[in-house]
Amino acid sequence: MPDAPGPLAGCRVLLVEDEYVIADEMDGWLRQAGAVVLGPVPDVDGALDLIEREAGALDVAVLDANLGDGETAYPVADRLEELGVPFLFATGDVRLVDEPSYQSRTRLEKPVTQRGLVRALQSLVPPRGG
Structure with missing residues (x-):
């Protein structure tokens, strides 16, 4: 009996995370849920380069707000906003996402769980036909 498609089957997810271990774990979780991870x-x-190469092909994004060396994911969030791509923040630094323009965005505090991540993403994208 073939496996049933995952809850994110075919969903194209941009994953922006600077910590290798966390990125690898989230990547695996998303793939298990059926997502296509960019x-x-x-x-x-x-x-930003990936967004431009995949213009129109992104369904949702997961952004770590703090990317190290003082860099934040805000420019990525702004570009996704311009394109109408929903996104959430997965971060351990709550202060970063307390910027007024991002307060209404979904935020998952690290450590993130597989179940929490998948459910949060499901709430941001319309159900897929099938």
Whole structure:
């Protein structure tokens, strides 16, 4: 009997996370849920390049707010907003997401769980036909 498609089957998810172990774990969780993962990418430039290459093909994004060395994912969030791509923050630094323009965004505090991540993403994207 074939496996049933996952709850994120076919959903194209941009993953922006600078910590390798966390990125690898989230990548695995998303793939288990049936998602097509774009990335993970560890920095703003890489994420923006990927967004432009995949223009129109992204369904949702997971952003670590703090990407290290003082870099934040805000430029990525702003570009996704311009394109109408829903996103959430997965971060351990709550202060970063307390910027007024991002307060209404879904935020998962680290450590993130597989179940929490998948459910949060499901709430951001419309159900897929099938």
